[in-house]
Amino acid sequence: MKQGLKTLTIRSSPHIGAVSSVDTIMFNVVLAMLPVCLFSIYAFGLSAVLVLITAVVSCVLTEHLLCRINGIPTTVGDWSAAITGILLGLTLPPGLPLWMVAAGGVIGIGGSKFLFGGLGCNAFNPALIGRAVLQAAFPAAMTSWMRQTQGRFQSLPSSTLTVPFTKPVYVDGVSAATPLSAWKFEEKATSTPDLLMGLTTGSTGETCAILIIIGGVYLVARKMMSWQIPVSILGTVAIFCTILHLIDPSRYAGPMFHMFSGGLMLGAVFMATDMVGSPITHRGCVVYGVLIGFLTVLIRVWGGMPDGVMYAILIGNAASPHIDHWIQPKVYGSAVKGVPS
Amino acid sequence: MAVGFEQEQSVTPDDFIKGVWKQNPVFVQVLGMCPVLAVTNTAINALAMGLATAFVLLMSNIVVSTIRNVVPKQVRIVTFILVIATFVTIVDYAIQAVSLDLHKALGAFISLIVVNCLILGRAEAFASQNSVARSALDALGMGVGFTLALLCLGGVREILGAGSLFNVRLFGESYQEWVVMMLPPGGFFTLAGWLLLINWYQQRKSRLQEAKESTL
Amino acid sequence: MTNDSTDAGPAKIYGVVLSVGLVCALAIVTVDEITKPIIRNNRIAMRQRAILEVLPGASTSKAFQIDETTGELKPEPTDSEAAGLVFAGYDDNDELIGLAIETQGMGYADIIRILYGYSFDKQAVIGTSVLESRETPGLGDQIEKNANFLANFESLDVSLNAEKSEVANPIEFVKPGEKTEAWQIDGITGATISSRAITKMLSESTGRWIPKLHPHQADFATREKEAP
Numbered sequence: 001m002k003q004g005l006k007t008l009t010i011r012s013s014p015h016i017g018a019v020s021s022v023d024t025i026m027f028n029v030v031l032a033m034l035p036v037c038l039f040s041i042y043a044f045g046l047s048a049v050l051v052l053i054t055a056v057v058s059c060v061l062t063e064h065l066l067c068r069i070n071g072i073p074t075t076v077g078d079w080s081a082a083i084t085g086i087l088l089g090l091t092l093p094p095g096l097p098l099w100m101v102a103a104g105g106v107i108g109i110g111g112s113k114f115l116f117g118g119l120g121c122n123a124f125n126p127a128l129i130g131r132a133v134l135q136a137a138f139p140a141a142m143t144s145w146m147r148q149t150q151g152r153f154q155s156l157p158s159s160t161l162t163v164p165f166t167k168p169v170y171v172d173g174v175s176a177a178t179p180l181s182a183w184k185f186e187e188k189a190t191s192t193p194d195l196l197m198g199l200t201t202g203s204t205g206e207t208c209a210i211l212i213i214i215g216g217v218y219l220v221a222r223k224m225m226s227w228q229i230p231v232s233i234l235g236t237v238a239i240f241c242t243i244l245h246l247i248d249p250s251r252y253a254g255p256m257f258h259m260f261s262g263g264l265m266l267g268a269v270f271m272a273t274d275m276v277g278s279p280i281t282h283r284g285c286v287v288y289g290v291l292i293g294f295l296t297v298l299i300r301v302w303g304g305m306p307d308g309v310m311y312a313i314l315i316g317n318a319a320s321p322h323i324d325h326w327i328q329p330k331v332y333g334s335a336v337k338g339v340p341s
Numbered sequence: 342m343a344v345g346f347e348q349e350q351s352v353t354p355d356d357f358i359k360g361v362w363k364q365n366p367v368f369v370q371v372l373g374m375c376p377v378l379a380v381t382n383t384a385i386n387a388l389a390m391g392l393a394t395a396f397v398l399l400m401s402n403i404v405v406s407t408i409r410n411v412v413p414k415q416v417r418i419v420t421f422i423l424v425i426a427t428f429v430t431i432v433d434y435a436i437q438a439v440s441l442d443l444h445k446a447l448g449a450f451i452s453l454i455v456v457n458c459l460i461l462g463r464a465e466a467f468a469s470q471n472s473v474a475r476s477a478l479d480a481l482g483m484g485v486g487f488t489l490a491l492l493c494l495g496g497v498r499e500i501l502g503a504g505s506l507f508n509v510r511l512f513g514e515s516y517q518e519w520v521v522m523m524l525p526p527g528g529f530f531t532l533a534g535w536l537l538l539i540n541w542y543q544q545r546k547s548r549l550q551e552a553k554e555s556t557l
Numbered sequence: 558m559t560n561d562s563t564d565a566g567p568a569k570i571y572g573v574v575l576s577v578g579l580v581c582a583l584a585i586v587t588v589d590e591i592t593k594p595i596i597r598n599n600r601i602a603m604r605q606r607a608i609l610e611v612l613p614g615a616s617t618s619k620a621f622q623i624d625e626t627t628g629e630l631k632p633e634p635t636d637s638e639a640a641g642l643v644f645a646g647y648d649d650n651d652e653l654i655g656l657a658i659e660t661q662g663m664g665y666a667d668i669i670r671i672l673y674g675y676s677f678d679k680q681a682v683i684g685t686s687v688l689e690s691r692e693t694p695g696l697g698d699q700i701e702k703n704a705n706f707l708a709n710f711e712s713l714d715v716s717l718n719a720e721k722s723e724v725a726n727p728i729e730f731v732k733p734g735e736k737t738e739a740w741q742i743d744g745i746t747g748a749t750i751s752s753r754a755i756t757k758m759l760s761e762s763t764g765r766w767i768p769k770l771h772p773h774q775a776d777f778a779t780r781e782k783e784a785p
Binding site: 115133136137138139141163165166167168 | 522
Binding site: 139140143185186304 | 665693696732746747749750
């Protein structure tokens with residue numbers, strides 16, 4: 001490009017006409033996720049540290065290498081690969097073998113982001129694609145949840161350092177059911193304070209609902225995230241679950257349980273709000289949120305799996321271009337519906 | 342195409358080669374995706390499906406080419422489908438007689454060979470206009486290309502999904518299977534991977550060719 | 558084009574289609590006639606394999622049909638393919654090993670069909686074999702492979718109550734590692750639905766058939782010797 005010549009740089013969405021560019025937003029997202037990461041390390045110890053580091057390193061490295069191979073300037077500096085890594089790490093079970101974590105990062109960045117053209121061109125949230133593939137490929141490892149044990153800072157679970165491409169070995173009694181699977185398969189409820197404070201088993205970063213909410217509020221306050229999406233997702237889940245709970249409280253858990261358990265909070269705040277995969281207009285965002293909330297409850301209550309947030313968001317991602325198509329803002333000055341101008 | 346003209350075209354090796362590589366039914370024409378995705382979870386299933394399809398393709402191409410000058414064009418599709426369906430039924434019985442386990446693994450997809458657009462496509466586009474020898478060669482090439490492509494998918498899926506190839510274990514007992522590769526999504530992933538690889542190769546080749554031509 | 562004479566008369570059109578159809582029909586009938594006995598033998602052999610698998614020690618088998626209302630027992634030819642058959646397995650000395658009974662039920666993905674072996678002496682299920690299943694590879698298909706799960710069926714108690722009218726303790730499903738009684742089935746982690754489905758099938762089938770079949774022990778044991 002010639003010097004001094006002002007040219008229009010075409011950038012991928014988000015197109016927010018403010019000082020904030022992609023990298024400042026992304027940096028603040030990392031900041032908002034920091035408390036969640038710290039709590040996950042507190043809760044699950046060394047294994048959470050390793051899972052998070054491995055996920056971030058594999059995502060960033062994949063992005064960097066793919067850029068190099070294709071002879072384009074590396075896009076690692078925009079923080080988006082790092083965010084994908086953190087999100088991936090936060091959604092994985094703490095005792096997952098590290099080679100699977102790394103595989104998830106490569107698949108997420110390489111398969112769902114880079115092949116589609118890099119940041120802004122991916123239809124789906126790369127972290128969730130990575131997790132979805134891992135879930136489908138290694139269902140047993142992806143549903144072995146570690147307890148929060150005493151010796152978590154001294155030793156690693158036997159499964160973490162499994163040799164690549166081999167099966168992890170689990171020691172008896174280390175794993176436990178998550179609140180959602182306990183409810184689904186054993187009809188055992190978990191108390192709401194425990195869910196809020198993160199005193200349960202689950203993915204590294206999904207346990208503590210309060211810290212996730214704080215991170216979300218921070219981003220909304222700095223106008224770097226649309227509040228419509230998380231609010232409509234959580235609202236839909238709350239309303240839907242209340243109705244079901246009123247019909248039969250013994251079969252359907254209450255709204256508090258559903259809102260604060262599993263990956264819903266993490267998904268609603270940090271994943272569904274990913275600007276690339278969500279609709280552009282506010283009204284579109286509400287439709288998108290309602291869809292995700294509805295699907296989440298549908299999968300949780302009637303599906304074969306305990307949690308359905310991941311699939312709900314991916315389906316929401318797939319639907320968002322259509323939502324944008326249907327809900328187009330009226331062009332100023334155009335004719336009122338049905339009346340030819 | 343005039344009737345008298347076709348006989349002048351002699352049999353060339355290209356009739357065979359094009360089906361294997363340049364016009365590979367799976368990787369280039371992307372035809373017959375239903376069996377390609379559904380029954381390639383192991384190399385044996387893929388091979389059986391490929392051979393069954395190749396047999397139907399060969400026989401129907403020969404018959405269609407033989408009767409091409411007798412069949413009135415208004416009813417040609419009906420006649421072709423009749424011929425194809427007959428050979429599919431024969432293959433179906435033959436596989437049941439050889440191995441019930443194999444028949445169970447391939448399921449409804451044997452009967453579905455009849456709707457594989459590759460077969461009717463070759464009958465209509467090639468066999469109905471060319472001599473028996475050329476049609477047979479064309480079917481052989483397409484059949485081999487189809488079988489090879491299925492094997493490519495089935496091999497990758499079995500190695501990743503079960504740690505074995507043709508039921509022979511490749512890795513130790515502790516190998517972690519990628520379960521998804523044995524499931525339907527694995528078929529899509531593997532096909533996408535192969536298409537990516539082949540298109541990348543083709544594009545690179547044509548770029549190099551262009552570069553060479555421009556320097557000349 | 559296939560035929561240059563664009564105005565082929567109806568006689569020719571009918572003639573060609575009919576004759577092609579006729580030839581095709583003949584070809585199919587011929588192949589069917591040739592392969593039918595082979596396919597039938599394959600099916601019987603497959604069934605025989607499964608019967609001998611669920612009745613360890615058995616080397617021959619015989620088919621019976623039981624009338625559910627009268628409880629009457631009727632021998633059937635070994636290669637019979639009638640519905641609702643029960644198979645008695647015998648060892649090399651023609652001693653009765655037990656019965657093989659087929660049952661089916663809804664699994665996670667599709668209907669699962671299984672064959673299970675019942676021993677009169679032990680009053681227990683002594684083996685199962687999955688005849689048909691489309692359960693998820695790696696998870697649901699553990700019902701065919703998982704050694705811990707299959708160990709449940711080495712001797713699964715289905716003894717009758719004092720009145721011999723029903724199974725004393727219906728087969729029960731428990732969570733992995735929590736089996737305490739001989740009539741409980743230890744589930745599989747990650748295949749809860751599939752292993753529950755097997756339990757349900759077995760529980761229903763044994764509850765229905767064992768009380769009816771158990772009184773016939775002598776019939777099963779002697780009939781073989783009458784008709785060697």
